[in-house]
Amino acid sequence: MRKLCLKKNEDRRLRAGHLWVFANEVDVKQSPLTDFAPGESATLCDWRGAPLGSVCVNPASLICARLHSRKPDVELDEALLAQRLESALALRQRLYPGPWYRLCHGEGDFLPGLVIDRYGDHLTVQVTTAGMEQRREALTAALHTLLHPTSILWANDLAARGLENLSREQQSEGQLPERLEVPENGCRFFAPCATGQKTGWFYDQRPNRAELARYAKDADVLDIFSYVGGFGVTAAAAGARSVTFVDASAQALAFAEENARANAPGCEAQTLCGDAFDLLRQMRDEGRRFQAISLDPPAFIKRRKDAALGLAAYKQANDLAVQLLTPGGILATSSCSHHLETQSLRACLTQAAAKRKLHARILFAGGQGPDHPIHAAMPETAYLKCFIAQVGA
Numbered sequence: 001m002r003k004l005c006l007k008k009n010e011d012r013r014l015r016a017g018h019l020w021v022f023a024n025e026v027d028v029k030q031s032p033l034t035d036f037a038p039g040e041s042a043t044l045c046d047w048r049g050a051p052l053g054s055v056c057v058n059p060a061s062l063i064c065a066r067l068h069s070r071k072p073d074v075e076l077d078e079a080l081l082a083q084r085l086e087s088a089l090a091l092r093q094r095l096y097p098g099p100w101y102r103l104c105h106g107e108g109d110f111l112p113g114l115v116i117d118r119y120g121d122h123l124t125v126q127v128t129t130a131g132m133e134q135r136r137e138a139l140t141a142a143l144h145t146l147l148h149p150t151s152i153l154w155a156n157d158l159a160a161r162g163l164e165n166l167s168r169e170q171q172s173e174g175q176l177p178e179r180l181e182v183p184e185n186g187c188r189f190f191a192p193c194a195t196g197q198k199t200g201w202f203y204d205q206r207p208n209r210a211e212l213a214r215y216a217k218d219a220d221v222l223d224i225f226s227y228v229g230g231f232g233v234t235a236a237a238a239g240a241r242s243v244t245f246v247d248a249s250a251q252a253l254a255f256a257e258e259n260a261r262a263n264a265p266g267c268e269a270q271t272l273c274g275d276a277f278d279l280l281r282q283m284r285d286e287g288r289r290f291q292a293i294s295l296d297p298p299a300f301i302k303r304r305k306d307a308a309l310g311l312a313a314y315k316q317a318n319d320l321a322v323q324l325l326t327p328g329g330i331l332a333t334s335s336c337s338h339h340l341e342t343q344s345l346r347a348c349l350t351q352a353a354a355k356r357k358l359h360a361r362i363l364f365a366g367g368q369g370p371d372h373p374i375h376a377a378m379p380e381t382a383y384l385k386c387f388i389a390q391v392g393a
Contacts (some may be wrong), residue, residue: 001072001281003030003049004026004030004031004043004055005031005049006027006044006375017375018065019067019107019110019375021044021064022062030125035151036058036059038130038165039057039129040056044065049331052070053070054068054074054292056076056130061129061159066112066129068110068131079143082146084219091148095370099118099119103116107378112132114132114139115199116143119215120181122149123147123152124155124200140152149174153194156168177219180196186207186211187234189255191255194382197253201228201380204367204368208332211366211375212234213238215330216235218239218291219239219290220243220244220291222292223242223246224295224321225297229257232244232260232294233260235294242267244272245260246258253271253273256271261296262375276317279359284320290326295321296332297314300340301340303339306339311348314340319351327393328390330343333349336384336387338360338385340385346362359392360389363388367382368382368383
């Protein structure tokens with residue numbers, strides 16, 4: 001196995017546990033990046049030649065190498081993939097009673113570039129690095145040996161693959177289910193399989209949906225950016241009087257309405273399709289108010305250079321949500337942008353309340369569920385933030 005050598009003093013972050021190597025950290029005189037094939041394994045060394053571990057290299061990417069072992073000369077082969085997946089599976093089986101969870105969360109499970117969501121006998125997989133792409137055959141074999149899935153969707157139409165110079169396309173094996181069935185928090189949800197958002201369902205918000213539901217009894221609930229109704233339906237099943245779902249996708253709203261009927265037939269459900277900001281302003285101007293609101297937008301900050309515009313969007317969304325609350329109402333505000341600091345989301349909430357001469361009391365601060373483990377040395381893997389607050393005079 002060839003060596004990838006770092007410049008002097010570029011090993012500190014990696015020795016502290018981080019898994020990424022950036023192209024400007026490599027000593028290209030000792031080990032030219034262009035000599036490596038995309039996905040090739042190498043032993044990572046510091047400037048003196050001392051080994052730091054084993055990586056998969058991609059000379060076409062800004063993140064040009066990712067550690068998969070702290071030992072030298074370790075290939076990311078089927079045996080290591082199976083070992084890591086077995087460890088990931090054992091953790092999920094301790095956490096959840098049935099096979100509905102994120103099985104693998106990239107660096108959080110020491111498998112950079114790999115995300116797997118499990119829906120019973122079906123798996124939805126995302127591969128975002130050349131190293132993992134080159135090992136698709138070994139990965140498939142490991143998954144079949146470990147889980148015996150009846151179908152796999154390779155949901156690889158991802159912008160992140162472009163950063164690794166990989167093609168963007170969906171592929172599948174086996175007979176894909178027309179839709180996913182997901183039991184969660186005492187409810188049973190349906191979501192699109194091949195045509196849904198991301199991997200079809202957002203397991204990461206599971207604990208936060210359960211927390212908001214504690215405040216839902218007899219409440220009129222607004223679920224903004226609802227997708228198929230995770231927050232709103234959980235609230236409806238907990239005794240909400242009514243739920244209004246807001247989303248830009250007619251398909252998602254059709255699922256949300258079906259999920260509400262199935263889990264809370266006595267709850268009045270309404271869907272509003274269109275631009276969320278326009279619909280929120282319209283409801284505000286109509287004088288509509290809600291006792292509980294979930295605000296769970298898509299990532300407004302996908303890249304660091306989008307931070308200013310994205311932060312403005314989060315501020316605007318929180319301001320509109322606060323205006324739609326009844327006095328003493330409950331707001332759950334979330335962000336899945338890892339470029340948005342936790343304190344910045346909190347500031348969006350507090351500033352929206354202060355602008356209306358209101359106080360916000362934070363009742364709960366949450367993040368991604370434990371099936372989305374955070375790598376302790378990589379703040380980048382802690383992306384989801386959720387605050388639940390009571391807002392009133």
